[in-house]
Amino acid sequence: xxxxxxxxxxxxxxxxxxxxxxxxxxxxxxxxxxxxxxxxxxxxxxxxxxxxxxxxxxxxxxxxxxxxxxxxxxxxxxxxxxxxxxxxxxxxxxxxxxxxxxxxxxxxxxxxxxxxxxxxxxxxxxxxxxxxxxxxxxxxxxxxxxxxxxxxxxxxxxxxxxxxxxxxxxxxxxxxxxxxxxxxxxxxxxxxxxxxxxxxxxxxxxxxxxxxxxxxxxxxxxxxxxxxxxxxxxxxxxxxxxxxxxxxxxxxxxxxxxxxxxxxxxxxxxxxxxxxxxxxxxxxxxxxxxxxxxxxxxxxxxxxxxxxxxxxxxxxxxxxxxxxxxxxxxxxxxxxxxxxxxxxxxxxxxxxxxxxxxxxxxxxxxxxxxxxxxxxxxxxxxxxxxxxxxxxxxxxxxxxxxxxxxxxxxxxxxxxxxxxxxxxxxxxxxxxxxxxxxxxxxxxxxxxxxxxxxxxxxxxxxxxxxxxxxxxxxxxxxxxxxxxxxxxxxxxxxxxxxx
Amino acid sequence: xxxxxxxxxxxxxxxxxxxxxxxxxxxxxxxxxxxxxxxxxxxxxxxxxxxxxxxxxxxxxxxxxxxxxxxxxxxxxxxxxxxxxxxxxxxxxxxxxxxxxxxxxxxxxxxxxxxxxxxxxxxxxxxxxxxxxxxxxxxxxxxxxxxxxxxxxxxxxxxxxxxxxxxxxxxxxxxxxxxxxxxxxxxxxxxxxxxxxxxxxxxxxxxxxxxxxxxxxxxxxxxxxxxxxxxxxxxxxxxxxxxxxxxxxxxxxxxxxxxxxxxxxxxxxxxxxxxxxxxxxxxxxxxxxxxxxxxxxxxxxxxxxxxxxxxxxxxxxxxxxxxxxx
Amino acid sequence: xxxxxxxxxxxxxxxxxxxxxxxxxxxxxxxxxxxxxxxxxxxxxxxxxxxxxxxxxxxxxxxxxxxxxxxxxxxxxxxxxxxxxxxxxxxxxxxxxxxxxxxxxxxxxxxxxxxxxxxxxxxxxxxxxxxxxxxxxxxxxxxxxxxxxx
Numbered sequence: 001x002x003x004x005x006x007x008x009x010x011x012x013x014x015x016x017x018x019x020x021x022x023x024x025x026x027x028x029x030x031x032x033x034x035x036x037x038x039x040x041x042x043x044x045x046x047x048x049x050x051x052x053x054x055x056x057x058x059x060x061x062x063x064x065x066x067x068x069x070x071x072x073x074x075x076x077x078x079x080x081x082x083x084x085x086x087x088x089x090x091x092x093x094x095x096x097x098x099x100x101x102x103x104x105x106x107x108x109x110x111x112x113x114x115x116x117x118x119x120x121x122x123x124x125x126x127x128x129x130x131x132x133x134x135x136x137x138x139x140x141x142x143x144x145x146x147x148x149x150x151x152x153x154x155x156x157x158x159x160x161x162x163x164x165x166x167x168x169x170x171x172x173x174x175x176x177x178x179x180x181x182x183x184x185x186x187x188x189x190x191x192x193x194x195x196x197x198x199x200x201x202x203x204x205x206x207x208x209x210x211x212x213x214x215x216x217x218x219x220x221x222x223x224x225x226x227x228x229x230x231x232x233x234x235x236x237x238x239x240x241x242x243x244x245x246x247x248x249x250x251x252x253x254x255x256x257x258x259x260x261x262x263x264x265x266x267x268x269x270x271x272x273x274x275x276x277x278x279x280x281x282x283x284x285x286x287x288x289x290x291x292x293x294x295x296x297x298x299x300x301x302x303x304x305x306x307x308x309x310x311x312x313x314x315x316x317x318x319x320x321x322x323x324x325x326x327x328x329x330x331x332x333x334x335x336x337x338x339x340x341x342x343x344x345x346x347x348x349x350x351x352x353x354x355x356x357x358x359x360x361x362x363x364x365x366x367x368x369x370x371x372x373x374x375x376x377x378x379x380x381x382x383x384x385x386x387x388x389x390x391x392x393x394x395x396x397x398x399x400x401x402x403x404x405x406x407x408x409x410x411x412x413x414x415x416x417x418x419x420x421x422x423x424x425x426x427x428x429x430x431x432x433x434x435x436x437x438x439x440x441x442x443x444x445x446x447x448x449x450x451x452x453x454x455x456x457x458x459x460x461x462x463x464x465x466x467x468x469x470x471x472x473x474x475x476x477x478x479x480x481x482x483x484x485x486x487x488x489x490x491x492x493x494x495x496x497x498x499x
Numbered sequence: 500x501x502x503x504x505x506x507x508x509x510x511x512x513x514x515x516x517x518x519x520x521x522x523x524x525x526x527x528x529x530x531x532x533x534x535x536x537x538x539x540x541x542x543x544x545x546x547x548x549x550x551x552x553x554x555x556x557x558x559x560x561x562x563x564x565x566x567x568x569x570x571x572x573x574x575x576x577x578x579x580x581x582x583x584x585x586x587x588x589x590x591x592x593x594x595x596x597x598x599x600x601x602x603x604x605x606x607x608x609x610x611x612x613x614x615x616x617x618x619x620x621x622x623x624x625x626x627x628x629x630x631x632x633x634x635x636x637x638x639x640x641x642x643x644x645x646x647x648x649x650x651x652x653x654x655x656x657x658x659x660x661x662x663x664x665x666x667x668x669x670x671x672x673x674x675x676x677x678x679x680x681x682x683x684x685x686x687x688x689x690x691x692x693x694x695x696x697x698x699x700x701x702x703x704x705x706x707x708x709x710x711x712x713x714x715x716x717x718x719x720x721x722x723x724x725x726x727x728x729x730x731x732x733x734x735x736x737x738x739x740x741x742x743x744x745x746x747x748x749x750x751x752x753x754x755x756x757x758x759x760x761x762x763x764x765x766x767x768x769x770x771x772x773x774x775x776x777x778x779x780x781x782x783x784x785x786x787x788x789x790x791x792x793x794x795x796x797x798x799x800x801x802x803x804x805x806x807x808x809x810x811x812x813x814x815x816x817x818x819x820x821x822x823x824x825x
Numbered sequence: 826x827x828x829x830x831x832x833x834x835x836x837x838x839x840x841x842x843x844x845x846x847x848x849x850x851x852x853x854x855x856x857x858x859x860x861x862x863x864x865x866x867x868x869x870x871x872x873x874x875x876x877x878x879x880x881x882x883x884x885x886x887x888x889x890x891x892x893x894x895x896x897x898x899x900x901x902x903x904x905x906x907x908x909x910x911x912x913x914x915x916x917x918x919x920x921x922x923x924x925x926x927x928x929x930x931x932x933x934x935x936x937x938x939x940x941x942x943x944x945x946x947x948x949x950x951x952x953x954x955x956x957x958x959x960x961x962x963x964x965x966x967x968x969x970x971x972x973x974x975x
Contacts, residue, residue, distance in 0.1 A: 043543050043570075044967065047556040137698035162828075164877035167870055168835045174867035175842055181574045182849075182860035184662055184685045186608050188574070189849055189860060195581045199573035213908060220935060221893055221901035266694060320697075321713065322690050329544030329690075336549045339791030343713030388936035389949060392928045395908075396957055399915060404967045407536065407569045408582065412912035419908075423901075427892050428831050446863040447687075454684045454857050455657055455700055536968060567968055685857075 003351055004126060007359035016059060023060045024364045025371060027067020032075050034212050034394065035204060035401015037084030038068015039327040046334050054338040054353065059360040061334060065327050066364040069270055069307055070114040070372065077106045077299070078382055081212045081394065085203060086270035086306040088436060089278035091211065093291060093298030100294045103380045108239035109296050111372040113303035116252065118365035121260050121311020125318070126358040130347065133319030136266060141451035142463045144265070146472035148445040151272070153476035155279040155434045169425070170434035176201055177442025184450050196410040201418075203271075205411045206439065208398045209418030210432065216391050217419065218426070239376070240296065248300050251281050259305030263312025267444070269325025270306040275437050277305035283479065310361065318354050320344055530771040534565040536592045538583050540576035540600070545688065546707060546794065550756065551595045553788050557779040575663060576600045577609035580759075584616060588764040590772065593620065597754045598811050599665040605819035606663040614812040617759040620772040622804035622811075623780065624755045626795035627735060628727035629669060630708040631742070632692075632720050634699050642723045642745055645703060646679040659686025659695055659704035663824070666692075666705040668815070669726050669752050671822035676747035696720060708736050709793035728753015735793050752818075755811060756796065757804070773801045828878050836875025842868030907934060920969040925954040 011017060030041040041064040049057030072087035077094035090110060097106040124132075156166050179190040180200025191197040245252075255277035262273040281301035282291040291298050313324025321343035323329035335342045340350055347354055382390070402411045425432060456462055464470050537555045541547035548570060555566035571579035576596055586592035594617070603609045611617075631642065639645045649656040658681040660666040670683055684701060686692045692704040693711070697719050705726070714720040725733045730743035730751050742750040758772060779785050780798040789796050799807055846864040853859045893901065907930060914923035929950040933941050961967050 047552055047559075047568075050553070050556055137694055140695070140698060140700035162878075164832075164874040164881070168874035168878070171839070171867045171870035171874060174870070175864060178864045178867065182863075184857060185852055185860055186575060186663060187849060187852070187860050189864065190845060195578065198581075199571070199578040217901050217904045217908075220904045221897040223897070223900070266690070320693075321710075322694055323544060326543070329542060331544070333544035333549040333552070336546070336792055337553055337788060339788065341709065341713055341792075343710070344717035344719055345713045386936070388932050391935055392931040392949075393953055395911070395931055396924055396928060396953060399911065400920075400957060400961055400969065403915075403970050404961065407538075407571070407968060409912075409916040409970055412915060416905075416908055416912060420905075442863070449863070450857050450859075451685060451687075454682075457655065457682075457856065459856065534968060569968075 003355045004359060007352070007355040008363065011059070011359060011363045016056065019056060019060055020063045020360060020364050021367055021371075023063035024067035024368050027064035027069075027364075028071030028074075028368060028371065028375075029067075030064065031068035031071030031087075032083040033397050033401065034075055034081050034083055035208055035398050035405070037072065037086070038065045039084075039330070040405060041065075041068055042327055042330050046330060046337075049334060050337060054335075054340065055356045057334065057338065058331070058353065058356055061331060062357060062360045063364040063367075065331075066118055066307075066310060066361055067368055069310055070111070070118070070365075070368045072306075073110040073114070073299075073303055074107075074379055077110060078103060078379060079394070080215055082207060084271075085207055085440070086274055086309075087302065088207065088211075088271075089274040089302035089433070090299055092278065092302075092433070093293075093295050094302075096292065096294035097296065097299070098383070102294065103383065104376060105239040105296065106299055107372075107376050107379060109244075109299045110303040111369065111376060112240065112245075113252065113300045114307045114372075115365055115369040117256060117259060117304040117307025118310050118368075119362060120256065121263070121308040122314070122358055122361045122365070123311075124260065125311040125314045126355075129315045129319040132264070133316055136264065136316045136320065136322065139265065139468065140466070141448035141455065142466050142469040143472065145445055145448040145452055146463065146469040146476070147265070148441045148448070150472045150476040150479070151276045151279075152434070152438055152441060152445075153480050154276065154283060155437050156480065165430050166434045169430045169432070170438040172430075173435040173438030174442050174445075177439045178446070183443060183447040196408065200443075201414060201439075202402075202406050202411055203440065204405045205402050205414040206418045206436075208402060209415040209420075210422040210436070212394060212398045213415060213419035214422035214426070216395065217423065219387070220391075244296060248297055251285075251297050251301055252304055254284070255281060255301040255305040256308045259308030260312040262305075263309030263324050264315050265312075266316055266322050266324055269313055269327070270309040272437075272440060273309045273312075274302040274306040275433060275440075277301045279433065279437075307365075314357065314361070317342070318346060318357065321346060530590045530768045530775075531562060531564045531566075532589065533591060534567060535590065536586075537566050537568045537595050538579045538592060539568055539570055539595050540572055540579035541570065541596075542572045542688070543570045545690070546710070546792070547595075547597065547756075549792065550789070550794060550796075553785060554595065554776075554779065557782060557785050558775060561778055561782075562775060575603040575608040577603060580609060580611065580613065580617075583759060584611060584761055586761055588618075588761040588768075590760060590764060590768040592761070593772070594759040595756070596759075597625070597665075597756045598808075598815065599754065601812050601815045602665060602668055602819070603663060605816050606667075606824045608663050612812070613759060614808055616762055618762055618764040618766075618769050619801075619805045619808050620758040620760055620769045621776045621801070622755050622757045622799050622807045623776070623796045624728065624753065624799070624807070626727075626733075626797075627793050628708045628725040628733035628741070628753075629666065629705045630711045630722045630725050630736070630739065631673075631703060632696050632706050632711050632715075632722055633703045634696050635719050635721060636699070637702065637721060639723070642677075642742065642747075645723065646677045649679040649681050653680035654682045656680075656703070657682045657684050657701040659684055659692045659701040661685065661687065665752065665754060667824075668818060668822070669705045669750070671824070672750040672752060672818065673726075673742060673747060675821065676742075676750050693720075708733060712736060726750055726752055728755075755807065757808065770801055773804065832875045832878030832880075834875070835871055835878060839868045839871030839873075839875055842871060903934065907931060915970040919971050920958075921954075923970075924957070925950045928953050 027038045027041055030036045031038045042061050069086055072083035073090045075081045075083040076087040076090040078098055080091050080095035082088045082091050094106045152170055156170055180198055182189050188198045258277040259273040262268050278298055278301045281297055282288050313328045316322045316324045317328040323332055332342045340353055402415050539548055539551040551568050555568050559566045583592050583594040600613050604612055633639055658670050660670045660683055662685045686695050686701055686704055689706050689710055692706050695701045696704050708725055715722050722739050724742045724745055725736055725739050726742045727733055732741040777798050780796055846861050849861050851859045911927045929946050932946050962969055
């Protein structure tokens with residue numbers, strides 16, 4: 001405990017303080033720019049830390065990461081263009097809120113939710129890592145598959161208005177995700193001999209094409225000239241009333257837990273948690289029809305969960321030396337390079353490193369909160385920039401972002417192709433969330449399904465006999481069927497009353 | 500409308516002509532001319548990636564030009580390899596990887612021979628080893644026990660590998676030498692295997708030794724033996740016998756790191772790359788960093804490198820056939 | 826596009842998926858269901874969804890307004906063309922030329938003839954190009970599309 005506090009205090013001295021401040025600011029910017037993310041920033045800055053003291057180096061990297069996850073929502077809310085996959089779901093309600101003139105409120109909700117997510121998840125990680133970490137080991141491919149299945153079922157269950165369109169969108173996502181090397185056997189599927197496709201479709205190209213490019217084309221085609229003015233009156237503090245926080249208490253806690261849990265699972269992180277939390281928030285809400293039109297609940301759900309994944313991912317990283325998501329994998333590499341061997345003995349051998357990680361993360365979260373608070377009234381100024389100045393910059397950043405993350409110009413083709421796909425889907429009103437979710441989850445689902453079959457000679461049974469897996473599958477089925485049961489019961493009950 | 504498009508095209512053409520007239524089409528001049536892309540077929544954060552970053556940073560400091568690590572893990576290295584193979588042969592795009600690319604080639608994941616379709620610049624044998632690991636509560640105490648159990652219940656004892664990668668080869672060699680009847684399953688990267696073994700989802704796995712040691716110290720895993728490119732036991736893990744010394748004489752498999760460039764690359768450039776590596780591998784700081792990671796690297800000159808790669812290629816080719824993986 | 830037609834298209838896609846998947850060779854170890862299962866699954870779901878759309882009558886939400894007017898389609902087409910040109914330009918002549926030129930044209934196209942100010946446009950293009958170049962190339966040390974010609 002004292003070690004934690006002493007790490008925290010050492011951050012207060014001018015050198016480290018400035019480092020965390022600047023690094024987190026950089027992270028916010030990187031997160032906000034579509035095509036870049038905090039994770040990329042960490043990867044790029046990693047070599048810079050080689051010559052630094054490991055504590056400072058780690059502090060810098062963590063700050064960039066925290067900033068990045070919190071900053072991604074800026075684009076999502078103000079422009080409908082997510083800064084990185086961790087804030088895709090924030091678009092769904094954040095952008096409509098901006099169109100309703102409530103940009104500041106959306107930002108305020110996102111900022112506070114982000115802070116809560118990071119802060120509490122790090123606290124939990126700090127004190128409970130060794131205890132919880134062993135849980136990660138109990139989960140095998142069966143559980144992972146069932147988890148993914150459950151997530152998709154949730155989102156499919158959302159499109160109750162037209163189940164078939166939701167399913168079709170999810171199926172398209174699944175099929176597109178199978179392009180490329182199949183897991184395990186490595187056969188290049190659907191690649192038609194084109195070696196660029198062997199690696200499958202790149203997520204960044206998909207995201208930018210589907211959101212940024214498509215958005216720009218659509219807006220221009222519709223002749224969108226200006227966004228409605230932002231409602232700046234009655235904005236006190238973060239622009240969100242206490243009442244709204246209280247109303248969303250359950251939503252916030254639940255989304256937090258989802259984010260913490262998904263971050264905790266090795267290999268899955270913020271990109272997934274924001275969508276799942278949003279989907280769950282919508283399906284558990286008393287007014288699901290408001291989602292997608294500018295309901296602050298959606299923003300809360302998405303933003304608290306993606307930040308909760310930060311703390312979640314740190315747990316297995318610190319306690320077991322196993323990365324909780326892509327960015328923690330890079331951090332682990334960083335530790336290795338500094339001569340610190342990650343693993344279960346990290347706590348015992350290098351407790352100072354561990355506490356630096358946690359203390360910096362919390363500190364960065366606080367600084368990000370403050371920076372974003374001041375930025376909150378400035379960010380919407382972006383909306384005042386005329387489109388003919390704003391959009392070309394975004395376009396360039398988008399293309400550069402695609403190139404930087406993949407180093408191949410072929411992905412420009414993908415970028416445009418996905419924009420076209422998104423355009424078509426909008427035309428026929430196929431929903432994007434099941435599509436994106438299945439696309440992201442597809443490979444993981446297939447890998448674990450097939451692994452699950454091979455690990456034992458009992459074929460499909462372990463999926464149902466292992467308790468956690470069975471539970472997840474049951475919840476998946478239930479979440480699809482429940483609304484129909486509810487409707488049926490209500491009608492039945494209603495008719496009874498009428499008699 | 501039409502007019503503006505014509506203007507646009509003219510502008511582009513004009514610009515390119517002007518710029519082209521000023522471009523420098525130098526021949527095998529000093530390397531590196533500008534930034535260098537270090538293409539690495541590994542996910543960010545693993546051992547290979549860490550090594551690549553240390554090296555690229557050292558090169559950057561010594562040569563004064565930016566060296567950018569590009570991660571491209573798809574397809575057992577094939578996508579990254581193709582990227583380098585089809586790149587401009589001026590040394591601005593080079594591949595950093597290890598000999599499991601040869602395994603990928605022979606096992607059918609990649610269809611171009613790393614030996615013949617690329618220019619070998621430098622090969623660096625890596626010290627260290629892989630370990631045969633089992634869970635903490637596993638009833639087995641020696642490789643013999645494990646093998647015997649697998650023979651008693653064939654196709655039940657799971658051995659985790661990365662299919663068509665180095666660990667798969669190691670498993671194959673052990674199987675051949677011992678006659679064991681393991682159930683060989685895909686268990687992902689070293690990190691994934693660590694989780695699977697500790698969690699009891701698989702019975703055993705080949706995991707890189709430095710990574711595994713900490714878990715053993717913490718009581719979460721057991722190591723039965725090690726395997727490396729040499730039959731002797733790993734000096735960094737001297738408590739554990741090597742599989743070769745236990746009697747499985749052909750179970751020897753090690754990794755070499757290498758740098759490959761496109762085939763048409765000038766040999767002068769290859770020499771310069773090789774020389775650059777000689778410098779950094781002699782740098783005490785670099786040596787220290789790799790020692791801390793328990794991955795000591797040895798430098799080989801250009802001819803020695805080429806020879807070593809040929810030997811490795813031959814051996815892996817033979818092993819693949821022997822294992823029936825072709 | 827009404828739902829029935831969409832249903833047919835989706836059905837067709839699903840069937841195409843199944844046909845393509847059948848061409849994937851199967852070489853599996855130990856009880857592995859193989860590389861075909863997953864694409865089959867996706868294709869089958871498509872088929873089911875397609876059939877569902879064709880056969881059921883869903884409440885049509887009031888969206889009688891057209892997706893885009895004719896004018897809108899024309900504009901979408903122009904913007905798309907610009908994107909395609911930019912992509913090709915990046916590939917062929919590289920970032921350093923493609924970006925300043927295209928940024929200017931994007932600016933001009935979005936601003937429309939009335940709002941375009943030639944000088945401002947040129948300055949803006951150069952500044953944008955310079956800023957992105959600086960941040961990415963110098964600060965972040967990353968590569969920018971080099972172009973094939975040189």
